[in-house]
Every structure is written in structure tokens, then in C-alpha cells.
Amino acid sequence: MASPAILNDSDDDDVFAEAFTRSKYKNAFNEDTWEEEFDKIPMFMKTVPEEIDPKEYPELAHIQAIIHDEDRTPEEKAQSLKNEGNEFFKEKNYPKAIVAYTAALKNKCGDQDLETVLLTNRAAAHFHLGNMRSALNDAAAAKKIKPGHLKALIRGAQCCIELRNFATAIQWCEEGLKAHPTDKKLQDLRAAADKHKRAAERDARKAKVKEKKLNHEKEALMAAIKERGVKLLQPVKPRQSGSDGEDDDEGSSTAVAELSLDGLSSHKATGAQVFLDEQNSLHWPVLFLYPEHQQSDFISAFCESNSFLDHFAVMFGEQLPPWDVDRKYHLQNLQLGAGIRCR
Template sequence: MASSTVQSDSDDGMDEFMDKFKTQRYKNAFSVDNWEEEFNKVPMFMKTAPEEIDPQKYPELACLQAIIHDEDRPPEEQAKSLKDEGNAFFKEKNYQKAILSYTAGLKKKCGDQDLSAVLLTNRAAAHFHLGNMRSAMNDAAAARKIKPDHLKALIRGAQCCIELRNFSEAIRWCDEGLKAHPSDKKLQELRAAANKHKRAAERDARRATAKEKKLHGEKEALLAAIEDRGIKLLQSAKPSRCGSDSEDEDEGSPAAISQLSLDGLSSQEATGAQVFLDEQGSLHWPVLFLYPEHQQSDFISAFCESSCFVDHLAVMFGEGLPPWDTDRKYHPQNLQLYFEDEEKESLYQVNPETSLLRVLQHKRFFVKAGTPSFIVLVNGSPFRKQFLTGKKIHGL
């Protein structure tokens, strides 16, 4: 009878509660306007963890954090909780925080070798996704040292080696892994990829070596050809006087390099052209013509040493005069050519019928910056007279 009475009272209470539930709002219910924001504060339903955990704003999460970091718990439990925390950050692609959690777990030194290997491997994965290949490699190696057959550590180590372009080492990691896991497809794929990259790198290295050897041979042949012709290359310093002002000097100045090198052929950077030796053994030089009267210039990228100046002048001024020649006086037959001897402050007049090679072999001609240059003046012009005033003029 008593049991029946209790049941009746209980039912009556439930009915009363349900009646109130229908007519009165629950005091702790989520707001209709911001229920999503409130829902996201519940740890179980959070989409992302907050950057900083305010106990007033996130009391439930703060409580869980306190449990996770409870120093009274055994180190194994703390390390495992930190591993789980790191995994949660990892899933959110928050790799920096995942690394911090895994590192904190490792600092617990729980003594569980399996857990330590997992923490190291997971931290290696986070480093890998951040592009920290060296750190990822170190963690994978440390995990492998604890557990030599740890599959994820072996895979991660091989991946790091490939990213670091150490393909031989990647193959060694894969081979070691395949001994313990002979049927693992990922290791097989990584080994095949590493081997392919290794062969490609070796092929590229052979090609680079062959190309370098060829270029070296071409440079040696070029310098030998210049030296055989007695052509003097001038470095940045001007040639100094050798104690004699005699025009009959047979020796070049000290600044004219006695042992030729490509340092004296630096025109390529400025002009995009450089002297070269063709298959027939002829040198082709970049040559600059200067017109001081009009502050103009012409550039010939490949002037064959056997060609005469008149051949190029006929092309440049034969069919039509340049627009800057308003007086129409730059005709091939009216032009005079000179090269400058800076040391002696002299000019040497060049016969247009002369070949470039003959001029370059002159004892007072120095090729500066890899580009022979010549001054062009109009015969009989007032500017020519003014320009040559006070200068020593010599013939070839």
C-alpha cells in the first residue's frame, strides 16, 4: 500500500514539473539569439579550442584542463592526457600548439617507452607539416631509437630524408622499415620514390659536371687564343708607367694581365655579349663605337677579328644616316677612327681598312672590360679640331 502511495506522489510531482516546463522558461537554458555561441562553450561540442582559457568564460574547459595537468596524477596519465591534447590540436591543424603539448608530455618522463615513441612520432608529424624537416627528422630518429620497428617513425624519417633531398638515407630508412614490415605499401612507395629521385639527382649531377667541364675547356681555349695573339686585357686599374715614356715599349703595363683570366672579360654582365671563339678558330669581339660630338654610341655584339672597320661603317652609315646626325655628315668616307691610350693620354688613329685583330695586337691597345672601344669623328669638322686639341695623336 505504501509503495502505491509513493508511486502516486512521484507521478504527481512529475506532472507538476512538466506543467511548469511547458509554461515557465528554464533559467539556465541557452538564449534563442546566441545559442550557437553558448553551445560552442561546451567542451564536448567545441569546434576549435580557444587561444586562452578564461575560467570565468569557459569553466567546464578550465576544469578539464586542471584535470589534464593535475600534477598529483601519475606521470603516465599526465603524458597520455597531453598526448590526447596534442592530437586534438593536430586535428585542428594547430601544429604549433600540438608541438607544445607533445613536448610537455615528453617532459613528464613517464618511463612508458611505447608512449614516448608515440609522442616523438606525433611531434615529428607536426614539425613535418610546419616544414621543420630537421626537427621532424630528429624526432623520428629518436622514436626509432626507442622502438626500432616503429612504423610511423620509419615512414616519417623516410619522408623527411626525401624532403631534405638525402635520397640514399631515405632508401636506408625504407629498407630498415621493410625488414620489420615487408608488406607495408607506404614504405614501398617511399622507397620507389626515393630511388627515382636518387637516380635523377645522379643524372643531373653527371650532366652538370660534364657541362662544367665543357665550359672550362671552352674558357681555356678562349684564353689561350687571346694569349696566342698577344692581346692584352685590362683589369679595373689603369696601366701604370714602367719608368719609360718611350712609344717603342714592347712590354705591356703591369695592370695588363700577364696570365690571362676571365676577370678581364667582364662585358657580358653590362652588354649581354662576350668575346667567343668560333668553330673555325676566329675570335668575335663585342665592340663599342663612340660619337662624342653627339654623345651617342653603337654596339656590335660580334665583330670578327678578321673583319675591317670599313665593313661595319658601311653597314651603319651606308644606306641611311642616323637621326641624330642632323647635319648629314656621317658618311663612311668622312669618318676617322681612334683608340685611346689612357695611360699616356694619347690617341692612335686607326685606318678603316685595318682589321680588328691588327689593332688589338697593337702594343698600346688594352681591351678594357672585355669590350674594345673606338672614337669616331668627322674629318674636317670643327668638333674634331676642338676634340683633338692638346692630345698626342699617333698612327698605327
């Protein structure tokens, strides 16, 4: 048997070291792309890629093949998928976490503890995505399997609060406090739900009182209008008869219909409407049109005790409008048109 060679000479050591530094390790990372190559190793990955290409991520593809191995029991598959979902959840990739938890539940492993955890985990993922109905359904399903499951009870109460169903949230909390009487989270949720419930009931009472007041004011206004003998009418578009599109002779352009009080208010920028003041005087919104100059004036509250001349004295008094370049709109020259109507 040959004996190994031993280098004792220092010159030989230098030759060996120099040769070692010049040679490169064949399986080493590329100097320019070593960080990217390092990140492809499953153990050192910071995030899991959206799509796994076996050629680009061979190690990761093998791991996934093990996770989804058909030879394993449903419980083992569900547990592996649960762990996968948990990793996605930690990365805040909630849609992928939901996919993993759903795949785990489809295995129907029969382990009630595991199925309850999967449902509560999926409920948490839905909750973070704002899918409150789906989260509540999962929490309810988990509670059905294990009625005293703390996370399911907390998640269900949270979902009900977000959905503004405060009475049901209180029921979830009370049910949870029976099984976990000292749980601080349930106690806080119970207090928050009760506070929101009382605030919502108070707002509902205020809205009802306001609606009743508005209805009373509308009735008083209509009574005042009728008392003055004012008829509120609006033109009705003539009905068409037959396929030829000719207007019906009965009540064509002269047809009118009674105008409701809602038709006297504006929901546009002005917000003007007919109203009755504390002295029982009516105020009307009035629009003045000057077609010749394509101009207009608007009075939002024309009191019934005022005359048109009162307003004309202000509008065309000492200072005439700038659009009247010919200075024709003097107070003594003005005539009011006869076509006055509410639209």
C-alpha cells in the same frame, strides 16, 4: 498531507499554456547570441580557442586544470597531453600540437611505447610545417627507442627524400623492410628514393661533363688570345698610404693588372662574351659611344676578320641614325677614337 490540485477544465488548461509561453526560462541562451554561447560548451566546440580565459570559458578551464593536475602520475599527464596534441593535429594546428607533444615528453613517464608515439606524432607535425630536420631528429629518436616502429621508419625516409638525401632514405627504407617486408608504403618510398638518387647522380655527371667542356673552351680561348698577342689589361685603383689619404706615388693612375677570362664576359642583360668559333676566329663584344648625343651602339660579336668600316657601312650607310639631326655622321666623316680597351 495536502493533495495536489488537478486541472480538469479546458479553460484552466488554456490559461496555464498561455502563462507558460509568456514566461522565460531564466538559464536559457540569449536569443541573439545563442550560437556563440553554444560554441563555448567544450562538448560542442568546433575549435579550441588560442587563449583560454577562465571567465569566458569556465568549463574548458576546469577540463585543462584536470589535464594538468599535479596529483596525477607522469604517465597520466603525458597521455592527456598526447590526446590534447592529437586534437590540435586534427585541426591542422601543428604549432600547438608540437607544444602539447613536447610538454608530454617533458614528463619523462618512462613508458617507451608512449614516448615513441609522442616522438612520431611530433615528427609528423614538424613534417607538415616543413621542418624536415626537426622531423627527422624526432623520427630518429623514436627509432632509437623502438627500432622497428613503422611510423618512425616511414617518417624518417620521407624526411630524407625531402632533404634530397636519397642514399640515407634508402637506408631507412631497407631497415624498415627488414622488420616489415610487405609494407607497401616502405616499398613505394624505397622505389622513389632510388629513382631520385639515380636522377641526381645522372644530373651530377652531366654537370661535371659540362664543366669540363667549359674549362676546355676557356683554355682554348685564352690560348687563341695569347697566340694573337692580345694583352688583356684593366686599370687598377691606386692604393692609398697613410692616414692623410694621399695616393702612393708608385704606380698610381697608370697601374694595370692582368684581366682574367671571366672579366671578358657579361653577366648582365646582354650576356655577351668573347668566344672562339668553329673556324678558330675570335669574336669580341664592342661598344660604340657617342658622348655628344649620349647615344651608343653595341655589337655583341665583332669578328676579328671584319674591320670597323664594315660595321660603319651598316650603321651609317643609306639610313642615318635618327638622333643625328644635323646629319654629321656620314661614313666619310667618321673617325675612330684611340681609347679602345676592354672593361
